Amino acid sequence: xxxxxxxxxxxxxxxxxxxxxxxxxxxxxxxxxxxxxxxxxxxxxxxxxxxxxxxxxxxxxxxxxxxxxxxxxxxxxxxxxxxxxxxxxxxxxxxxxxxxxxxxxxxxxxxxxxxxxxxxxxxxxxxxxxxxxxxxxxxxxxxxxxxxxxxxxxxxxxxxxxxxxxxxxxxxxxxxxxxxxxxxxxxxxxxxxxxxxxxxxxxxxxxxxxxxxxxxxxxxxxxxxxxxxxxxxxxxxxxxxxxxxxxxxxxxxxxxxxxxxxxxxxxxxxxxxxxxxxxxxxxxxxxxxxxxxxxxxxxxxxxxxxxxxxxxxxxxxxxxxxxxxxxxxxx
Ligand SMILES: [Cu+2]
Numbered sequence: 001x002x003x004x005x006x007x008x009x010x011x012x013x014x015x016x017x018x019x020x021x022x023x024x025x026x027x028x029x030x031x032x033x034x035x036x037x038x039x040x041x042x043x044x045x046x047x048x049x050x051x052x053x054x055x056x057x058x059x060x061x062x063x064x065x066x067x068x069x070x071x072x073x074x075x076x077x078x079x080x081x082x083x084x085x086x087x088x089x090x091x092x093x094x095x096x097x098x099x100x101x102x103x104x105x106x107x108x109x110x111x112x113x114x115x116x117x118x119x120x121x122x123x124x125x126x127x128x129x130x131x132x133x134x135x136x137x138x139x140x141x142x143x144x145x146x147x148x149x150x151x152x153x154x155x156x157x158x159x160x161x162x163x164x165x166x167x168x169x170x171x172x173x174x175x176x177x178x179x180x181x182x183x184x185x186x187x188x189x190x191x192x193x194x195x196x197x198x199x200x201x202x203x204x205x206x207x208x209x210x211x212x213x214x215x216x217x218x219x220x221x222x223x224x225x226x227x228x229x230x231x232x233x234x235x236x237x238x239x240x241x242x243x244x245x246x247x248x249x250x251x252x253x254x255x256x257x258x259x260x261x262x263x264x265x266x267x268x269x270x271x272x273x274x275x276x277x278x279x280x281x282x283x284x285x286x287x288x289x290x291x292x293x294x295x296x297x298x299x300x301x302x303x304x305x306x307x308x309x310x311x312x313x314x315x316x317x318x319x320x321x322x323x324x325x326x327x328x329x330x331x
Contacts, residue, residue, distance in 0.1 A: 028076045028167065030065050034156070035085035036098050043213050044220045049194050051153035052090070054082075054100075054140075058218035059188045059246070060156030063140065066163035067132045069175050075132060076163075078102075080140065081125040091145065091200055097121025101143035102128055102158055103289060104272050113143045130160045135174040136272035137242040137291040139188070147206050151196040153218075155246045157186045160272060173240060173293045178278070179268045181240035181295055183233050187327065189247040189286060189309055190215045209248055214311045216325045224258070224306050227328035233298050235331050240295045241265075241307060245286045249320075250312040253284045255296055257305055265296035298331035305329045 034054035041058065042048050054060035066076040082100045090096070099113035099121055105128045115121050121144055142154035162170045173179035191211035199205035213220060221228025233239055243253055255263045262282040267275060270292050284292060286309075298305070307327040311320055 026167070027068065027074045028066060030063070030076050030078045031081070032063050032078070033081040033083055034060060034100065035083045036154075037085050039153075043192075043194075044222060045212075047194065049192065049213075050197055052098075052142075052149065053153045054142075054156055057156075058153045059190070060140075060154075062157040062159055062186055064159045064161050064169075065128070065130060066167070066169065067130055067135055067160055067175075068163050068167075069165055070132060072165045075130055077127060077129040079125050079127050082123050084123045091148075095145035095148070095201060098142045098144050098149065098154065099124065100126050100140050102126060102138060102140050104138045104291070105130065105158070106134075115144055119143075132175070133274070134272050135160050135162050135274070136269040137186075137244050137293055138272055139244050139246055139291070141246065148196055148199070150246065151193060151248070153190075155188070155190070157188055157242065157244050159186075159242065173268050173295070174274045176268075176274065179240075179274075179293075179295065180238065182237040183231055184240040184242065185217075185229060185231055185327075186242045186244060187216050187229065187253075187307065187309070188218065188244045189251055189311075190218070191247045191249055191311055193248075209314075211249060211311065211320065211323075214309075214320065214323050214325050216309055216327055221325045221327065222322055224304075224326050224328065227306070227326045230328040230330070233329055233331045235298055235302060236300045237298050237331070238295050239298060239329055240293065241327075243284070243286055243292045243294065245288055245290045247286075247311065248288055249314050250317060251286045252310045252312065253286055253292075253294075253307070254282065254310075255305055255307045257303065263296060263305060265294045267292050267294050269293040298329065302331060304331075 065078040101113035138158035140158045142149040192213035216228040219228035267279045311323040
């Protein structure tokens, strides 16, 4: 008996001393390049507006960087390279050139893309290694003469997304399984004052913002029949929307059915941090620069809901003519 007991004890001791059996994935280097380019877009009133973009899309394509569960290896590192492409600087000094600023990211000054703090305005690589608690939505944008270059369209979604211990992307907002989703879309909020697109330098035009076009994901979407962004989902499924406020005014987000009844949704993260207590609401104000990640569950019967953004005047909160932009989710 004695040797058998002794063997058991040895086994227990060995287990206690063994390293934790995590499958440690190698954190990835996410290497992404964006090229400065321009595009002309015909707006809903027939007016052609020139935009500057990263890689020819408005908004620029999303960039995703992974974070891993506690106890695994370090997180991914994003190396986001700005190539000036064929675009020569469009403005005179000090408003010439472009940078990438990762809005909301804790980075060294040298990675921050703010020319006033010595960054190169003729192309550079911007590096960020987010920590595990930073899962959520961000944005990247140019930080040269920001009031104009943002308006010109130099922005895109930046997503910090959980991976599992093996390095596989998870369909969750954070590592909390309560944030799991079946579908996800980026709702990038933006507005356009076309006068900003032709003004240069220190023009007084930049002192008064008067938007004429209102967008989600780079599209106007003025009616439920012609939404800015749409999704075909299924019944009784979870739809996550990443609300990314790159607009220059106030706004309110709601989800309504075809009769205009507001539907509840749950806010899980704000500005790249998980809320201590998720909030179920039917309306959410989004200020410029803010991000919220929300989830709603489609009903068990077929239908259509309209996630929508109503843009409002910063000064008096008044709504704008045609200032509501519709998304659409069918199920
Ligand atoms: Cu720029």
